[in-house]
Amino acid sequence: MPTAIIADDERLMRDQLRMRLSQAWPELEIVGEAKNGDEAVELVAQLTPDLTFLDIRMPGKTGMEAAREIGNQSHIVFVTAYDQYAVEAFERGAIDYIMKPTEVERLQLTVERLKERLAKPNGAVNDSVTAMLSQLAEKIAAPKPKYLQWIQASIGQDLRMIPVEEILFFRSDEKYTCVQTEKLEALIRKPVRDLAEELDPSLFWQIHRATLVNVNAIEGVTRDIRGRHLVMVKGRPEKLEVSRSFLHLFKQM
Template sequence: MPTAIIADDERLMRDQLRLRLNQVWPELEIIGEAKNGDEAVALVAELKPDLTFLDIRMPGTNGMEAARLIGTQSNIVFVTAYDQYAVEAFERGAVDYVLKPPEQERLQVTVERLKLRLEKPKEAANDSVTAMLSQLAEKMAAPKPTYLQWIQASIGQDLRMIPVEEILFFRSDEKYTCVQTDRFEALIRKPVRDLAEELDPALFWQIHRATLVNVNAIEGVTRDIRGRHLVLIKGKSDKLEVSRSFLHLFKQM
């Protein structure tokens, strides 16, 4: 039977991943758990698991550092809440990954990859993994882009400087973009497609070609009688339509 350990600083995530793995790969034996990278490295040396599921971001020794220390002793599977550089690199197949929270359908794809990897000669796989880890570390260490902190908007004859964290959502029509806060509504001429490139994607999600919403302002998602998905805004009666191409954003909620 193939064996594995799970390393994540969140107990709930370890339990959830263990449960999902048992559903899609009952033959896999989870022989240990770790709360950080140091414990993971020690467990690998002691238990010699075939697979090591490593959370990328852990306090102390993180997943990337632990992976280097583990080296060729175990096949690495990174666990990530979504890092654009990580996912881009992992999709090339040199290193496997699991997205948080683990979904059964997506995890099944990872499991099939892992089964194939375990059939390959270890030396061939290790060379590609080492090269990918170096490339990934460089990308993740690169300077983070700077995002808009303020929006300059008009309210009647007045001009306001609005901190982006106070904005609930942006919604465009043909000429203007409405900037909605908890206290007032303002207008700007910048279209949503430009704002989407200038705002932090971790704070603002584009849910429609004409709408951006602050994730902290989302109360929930509902459906209307026509089957459309609508985002509910905390403290507001507004319901923002979600385009089909953006529905994947809410699978983790």
């Protein structure tokens, strides 16, 4: 039975990938999970898995840096949301990758390729791939965009500074945008289209022209009697409508 570990700093993404892998490759045993690159390197040394699924961007040691340390100990599969230059390199190289959010068709292709490689001797990372990792690691280390860390919002007559990680969702009407946290609701004048450009896209998904939702606040997705897809938010009664242009984000959930 082949074994694997999953390394991603987002629990939701680890859970989703574990579920998708159980569907696409029931024989694969997930023997461990890591929240960062350092933990991934340690787990590989301890558990010697056949496969290591590495998120490219993680706090501390990146997935690229972890892959270079892991070397030939395990076959590397990168998980990426937006590193297009890396994806292009993977298409030309000997490394597999999975895009976020995980798509069944692409995952099935990756699984078939992995089965073939595991069936061959010395099927893990080779020297030429290690050289490619070094080049990509330099690009990954480039300065990251500076996203909003705080939202300045009005609550009655008061002005509050709200950390973005505490915000469950943003929802706009014609004049204002509602900022909803677990404990409070506030208003700002900035429209969702501007917020979508200023917030980290790995933390906030736009699901409607008037709605942004914190990925970590998503409890699930359901449908109403009209066939509309609705996002359920943890701890909240509201259900946020997903417009057709953003359904691809939840196609596999």
